[in-house]
Amino acid sequence: MALPPSLRVSFSPQELELIACEELVEIIPLIAMEKTAFISGAYGPLRPPNKAKVPLWMAMNLKLKKKCHIVAPDWLSVEYLQDKLLQETNAEGFSALPLRFAEMSKVLLDVAAEDIPNSDKVRSLLKDIREVRQAKSRDGLKKIDHIELSLANLCAMEINEIRPFYTRAMDVLTHLARSPIADV
Amino acid sequence: MDDDYYSIDSILAENQKIQCTFKVDIPDLGHLDGGHERDIKALSKIQLPLWMTYILIFSDYADFTVPAPFSSRVKNALNAECKSVRLSALVGAGASWYAFGKIVMRLLAQDAARDMGAVLTTAFRERLLEVIDQAQHFAALGHIGGAGQSNDTAAAFREGLDATERELFALAQDSARSTKQWYESTDRGRR
Amino acid sequence: MAERDHALLESEDALLQSASPLANGLGVTDTPLQQLIRQWQNERYAPEILAGHEAALNVLLDHIRRQSDTIQHLRNDPGSSEDEHFRIMLAQTEIERVKFVVRSYIRTRLHKIEQHARLIVDTPGLQGRLSQTELNHAQRRFAKLTETYFHMSVLQALPEDQRGLDDDAAFVPPMIPEPNRSHSVFVHAREDCPPVPLPDSNFLTMRKGLIVLTPYSVIEPLLADGSIELV
Numbered sequence: 001m002a003l004p005p006s007l008r009v010s011f012s013p014q015e016l017e018l019i020a021c022e023e024l025v026e027i028i029p030l031i032a033m034e035k036t037a038f039i040s041g042a043y044g045p046l047r048p049p050n051k052a053k054v055p056l057w058m059a060m061n062l063k064l065k066k067k068c069h070i071v072a073p074d075w076l077s078v079e080y081l082q083d084k085l086l087q088e089t090n091a092e093g094f095s096a097l098p099l100r101f102a103e104m105s106k107v108l109l110d111v112a113a114e115d116i117p118n119s120d121k122v123r124s125l126l127k128d129i130r131e132v133r134q135a136k137s138r139d140g141l142k143k144i145d146h147i148e149l150s151l152a153n154l155c156a157m158e159i160n161e162i163r164p165f166y167t168r169a170m171d172v173l174t175h176l177a178r179s180p181i182a183d184v
Numbered sequence: 185m186d187d188d189y190y191s192i193d194s195i196l197a198e199n200q201k202i203q204c205t206f207k208v209d210i211p212d213l214g215h216l217d218g219g220h221e222r223d224i225k226a227l228s229k230i231q232l233p234l235w236m237t238y239i240l241i242f243s244d245y246a247d248f249t250v251p252a253p254f255s256s257r258v259k260n261a262l263n264a265e266c267k268s269v270r271l272s273a274l275v276g277a278g279a280s281w282y283a284f285g286k287i288v289m290r291l292l293a294q295d296a297a298r299d300m301g302a303v304l305t306t307a308f309r310e311r312l313l314e315v316i317d318q319a320q321h322f323a324a325l326g327h328i329g330g331a332g333q334s335n336d337t338a339a340a341f342r343e344g345l346d347a348t349e350r351e352l353f354a355l356a357q358d359s360a361r362s363t364k365q366w367y368e369s370t371d372r373g374r375r
Numbered sequence: 376m377a378e379r380d381h382a383l384l385e386s387e388d389a390l391l392q393s394a395s396p397l398a399n400g401l402g403v404t405d406t407p408l409q410q411l412i413r414q415w416q417n418e419r420y421a422p423e424i425l426a427g428h429e430a431a432l433n434v435l436l437d438h439i440r441r442q443s444d445t446i447q448h449l450r451n452d453p454g455s456s457e458d459e460h461f462r463i464m465l466a467q468t469e470i471e472r473v474k475f476v477v478r479s480y481i482r483t484r485l486h487k488i489e490q491h492a493r494l495i496v497d498t499p500g501l502q503g504r505l506s507q508t509e510l511n512h513a514q515r516r517f518a519k520l521t522e523t524y525f526h527m528s529v530l531q532a533l534p535e536d537q538r539g540l541d542d543d544a545a546f547v548p549p550m551i552p553e554p555n556r557s558h559s560v561f562v563h564a565r566e567d568c569p570p571v572p573l574p575d576s577n578f579l580t581m582r583k584g585l586i587v588l589t590p591y592s593v594i595e596p597l598l599a600d601g602s603i604e605l606v
Contacts, residue, residue: 003486010359011419013366015479018472019412036462038469039438040408060371061468067461099606110370141313147575148589151561159561159586159606161363164355165319166588169312170559172348174590175186176286176304179297186555189548238546 009164013103016156020103021057026071029062056104063112070115073098076105078118081125088132094153102130102157137162146174193347197283200275201231204246234287241291250292254285259303266310270344280347282308311349314341319353323360407434408473413604415480420561420605421598422591423554424487424495426504432477439473442466484509492517493540493551556592563606568597 006012022040029046036044043054051071054062062068074080075098087095098104105126113119137158140151144166151159186194206224214221217230224230229249232240240246252258253274261269271281285304289297318338345353405413410431418425446463488495488509495501495510496518502510522540530538543549564581571593573579579594581587586606587594597603 002482002489006358006362007419008486009355011416013363017366018475019416021472022409022412031458031461033458033462036466038466039435039442039473040406040469057468057472058465061465064371106367107371138313138317141316142309144309144312144588146590147573147577148579148587148593151586151588152584154586156606157363161359163561164359165316165352167559167561168352168355169308170588170590171186171555171557172282172308172352173305174557174559176282176301176308187548188552189550190552194548235546 009167011160013157013160016100016160017103017107018057020100020156021055021060021107023056023100023104024053025056025059025073025104025108026051026053027059027062027068028071029068031062031067056107060107060111063115070108070112072108072116073104075101076108076116076122078121078125081122081129085125085129085132088129088136092136094133094136094151096153097129097155100156102126102155133158141166141169144169144173146170146177193280193283197280197287198235199233200251200279200284200287201233202237202251202288203229203249204232204237204240205229205248206246208245210245237291248291251284251288253281254288254300254303262303262307266307267314267341268344269307270340271346271349272344275346278347282346282348308348312352315345315349315353316356318342319356320360323357323364407431407438408476411435411476411480413601415476415483417598417605418480418483418487422556422558422560424484424491424501424504426599427484427506427509429506432480435473435477439470439477442470446470485512487554488513489517491552491554492521494553497541497551556595557590559588560591560594561606562587562589562594562597562603564603566602568602571596 028051029048031046032048033044033046035042040055043058044052046052046068059068059070063070084095084097105122109116109119109123109126116122133154137151137154140149140162143149149166149170188194206226206228208226210224212222214223216224216232219230237246237248241248253271258269258274272279275281275284282304285300289300289304292300318341342353411428414425414428414431446466449459449463484505488505491501492513495505495513505513525540526538530540539550541549541551562581564583564585564587567583568581570578570580573593574590579587579589581597581603594603598605
């Protein structure tokens, strides 16, 4: 009623994107703006061509109106991602990536691809990384029981995708493991 | 698959019948199995719904036979090739083999209950991977399709899923689909 | 004109004051918005209603009101510059974001309160987690409403001793549904955590940064002090 069924088991990817857009990114503003008090904090002043840190939602807004360039975060580069892909393929477990890297990279590549060096290569590396990690998360399913499962370094979007059936499967196993109620 | 008083699924699951063998004579209830006798005689076998059996068994008025979906034949089949067993055929379309099994577990003595629990849990965990794999595959395809002989086995498996597994299939498929749609969406046209 | 230009700035100090970190027990500081976002996530994933965060909520609602007022002034001012226009647009965008989170947070709580209205009404310990408005809704409107509906549609046709809505009979689940506290949740440790007992008599010790899937009841004690968050 108050909450639609699909949202009772998970966030929507769009909601995760909204949360991720609070993260700060660096921009090169093309307009000037005085230091301004927003609800989440004070941002600016924007004095081109000096870099400034603003929340991702603000950066996207400005970028879409062609009022800034984005400075790609360190982790959104070919070198960094190639390294991570290597780690993913050579080691068990998940490599450490920023918790909201999927949401942030999607937004940045969508709106500011021209500001990201080698954006096509970056996109393809992200896809590869995603696929390797998805294959690994199948192993997590094999280990699932009604007690606990450690999933170090899983990122927000990945957790969100597996959440509905992982938690339901655990609920079923908990139900099966519960000792029969002796009601006499 | 829950302990909710208002759960329709639980109510329906408890309506399933099992065979009970009465240990004592019960006067005037001979109509329970549609029979013509006025009384139930000791040692007679009657099919009764699960919700009625709890008190009879705990009060030691009757014993029950482990129902067919959990017979040794089924257990052996699960041991041999878990994913080939059609659980939906055992309990009927729309019913949950696991939920039924859990209810039966409550009637069993401790050791037997533990064994049954192990059978249910093992089957669930082994089949789970296949359920999720197929669900994610279907989310990617968007429709029934794909070539190759593995398709028949896959289709057979899907038809054999019980209600609990179907629910998990749907959860995995929906989740994969909405995530995929999000990855493919774009904001560029919006503003 | 000048004073209007600075409308978005003059309250800056005040805003910075209240936007400034609210310390929690960890010594890690969050803005009210960050706090609410975290609480929103916790509330969405937890099977039972959590303690309400009226303080942070009210701070934010206040912010929203003041920002909206400022924007109104600036929009009605014919002398607003193009730059001003930008700030207005950004402030409006942010307001919509915050309103979305606030609304979703309140809806999530409402959903759980309605699910467990009867239980909340019967359990003083749970009532402390609700705001007065939420409590009123649970007591007067929802619990009473459902009871009346059941009574009118079914119960009044049953024998008197079969009309109860709080029976706890043998072999049957209790009539007043309780939240499933064994429901599994994904937990992220924000700090090193003390060990907590698991259902199999082992212990779970979470180091900072760890992500674990485990029953809600296992980690519930850690949730209150903010050392973990649900993800």
